[in-house]
Amino acid sequence: MSLLDTARADLRLGRRLATLRAGTLGLAALGDPVARLFQAPWKHDPYAVHERLRCERRLTWSRSGIWVASTYDDAHAVLRDRRFGVRLANGQQPFDVTGGPVHEGTEPDVLEMSLLGLDPPDHGRLRRLATPAFSARRIEAVRPQVEATATRLLDALDPARGPVDLVASYASPLPVAVISDLLAIPPQHARQFAAWGSTLGASLDGVTSVPHHKRLLRAQADLRALFERLVAERRADPGEDLLSRLATAADGPDAVTADEVVALAQLLLLAGFETTTNLVGNAVHALLQHPDQLAMATEDPSLAGRVITETLRWDPPVQLTARVAHEPVRVGPVDVRRDQVVLVLLGSTGRDEAVHGDADVFDLTRPEGRDTLAFSGGAHYCVGAPLARLEGEVALRLLLERWPGVRRAARPRPRGTTVIRGWRTLPVRA
Ligand code: HEM
Structure with a gap:
């Protein structure tokens, strides 16, 4: 594309984003729930928006044209x-991240190219490749590695030297290291992954500006180039790691293409840490907000698994997903027509009083309720759920054991994104 073409495309994108922003703002002011979930100030407390929606006890129609x-x-x-x-x-x-038809020069969105963006039969073919590596048994076997990484990170912190940002120094590097180990990615890429992950994770809310779009394209291209190189290397000289297994499966009976392997590996990397970082951050934040629950967990750090389960119900890191009706479907009293979209508010389901009593209360002693939908459900149920739970449990348990006096040091900064909910910073003292 010539410089002039690029400038024209940027201008068109800028106009489209401005129109989109104005539309969202207008709809939010009129009370539209979907617009409010993506618009300040409402998006900072999505649970208030969810509560009003749940009162209807049926699918709600949004003026943005979706259920x-x-x-x-x-x-x-x-x-x-x-x-x-x-x-x-x-x-x-x-949906396209730029809020319209695919923007000129846009690479397909990494998170949509693999599993998450596929329907049968391609979805099943690729999913069969990934799931064996994440079985409960395989994941339990990585526990010592996760514990060693968490211990190393905590050892490196010196609370005597002042407040520590728990996101930057613990909640983010832990999952990056764990998934990089599983894929046998050289550690020098770790810092870069965290930056790419946060750019790509934030893009799930849509692109906000032309520079943001450029950053996103660059991150996608760099990540893809790295994985193309790594997949080619592992195909030529495979090891025992997950990436080698994926790379060589391209030659097997399920016949995946090299492009599909690259996309799957990228998805595993990104899905594997943006989410888990925010699970750990949200869990610590929930405890800091509830001193009685923090005291209980500090007294008995074996409650760490409960902290994770309760956080997945009360403040999950992935707040929503979407589905398209492939044929007319009746959901309760509502007829969803073919090709209509349903936004599924995962974050709202854990606060549903019909399922959990006193649903707004964060309570570690709560009896086990119905299965969480924080990892979604059905065909796209999170492949990494056992790993996410294990990492969350280890991270919390070791933190509570090592820092029994953990407390807030300064105001935490929220990420401010809607699809992925979490904390950008979480300053604490030991
Ligand atoms: C707290 C941590 C995590 C949460 C809350 C989470 C949540 C989710 C959700 C909600 C989906 C489905 C989205 C949809 O239905 O459209 C999903 C899918 C997926 N997750 Fe996770 N995830 C987490 C951690 C992980 C980890 C650690 C991995 C792997 C290393 C992973 C890999 C995947 C993959 C590959 C999919 C796509 C599955 C498919 O489309 O068939 N996730 N995750």
Whole structure:
């Protein structure tokens, strides 16, 4: 593309984003729930928006032209119904990060190119490649490695020297190191991954400006170039690691292409740490907000698993996903037409009073309720759920054991994104 063409494309994108912003603002002011979830100040407290939606106890129509599922039962029904998928009848994704038809020069979104953006039969073929590596048994075997990494990170912190940002120094590097180990990615790339992950994770809310779009394209291209190189190396000289297994499976009976392997490896990397970082951050934040629960967990750090389960219910890191009706489907009293989109508010389902009593209360002694939808459900149920739980449990337990007096040192800064919810900084003292 010539410089002039690029400038024209940027101008068109800038105009489209401005129109989109104005539209969202207008709809949010009129009370539209979907617009509010993406617009300050409402987006900072999505649970208040969810509560109003759940009162209707049925799918709600948003003026942005999509349905919204906010109760546990509706979300569960949509996620598990095979008549819903992730692509429109024309094969396209329902949303583009730039809020319109694919922008000139845009590479397909990394997170949409693999599993998350595929329907059967391609989805099953690729998923069969990834799932064996994440079975509960395989993941339990990496526990010593996760504990060693968490211990090393905590050893490196010196609380006597002043406040520590728990996100930058613990919640973020831990999952990056764990997934990099699983894929046998050289450690020198770790810092770069955290930056790419946060750029790509934030893009799930849509692109906000032309420079943001450029940063996103650059991060996508750099990540893809790195994985193309690594996959080619592992195909030529495979080891025992997960990336080698994926790279060589391209030659096996499930016949995946090299491009699909690259996309899958990128997804595993990104899905593997942006989410887990925020699970750990949200869990620590929830404890700091509830001193009685913090005292209970500090007294008995073996409650760390409960802290994680309760955080997944009360303040999960992935707040929403979407499905497309591949044929007309009735959900409760509502007829969803073919190609209509349903936004599924995962974060709302854990606060549903029909499923959890006193749902707004963060309570580690709560009896086990129905399965969490924080990892979604049905065909796209999170491949990495056992790993995420293990990392979360280890991270919390070791932190509580090592820093029994952990407390807030300064105001934490929220990430401010809607799809992924979490903390950008979490300054604490030991
Ligand atoms: C707290 C941590 C995590 C949360 C809350 C989480 C949440 C989710 C959710 C909600 C989905 C499905 C989205 C949808 O239905 O459209 C998903 C899918 C996925 N997750 Fe996770 N995830 C976490 C950690 C991980 C980890 C550690 C890995 C792997 C290393 C991982 C790998 C994946 C993959 C590959 C998919 C796509 C599955 C498919 O489309 O078939 N996730 N995750």
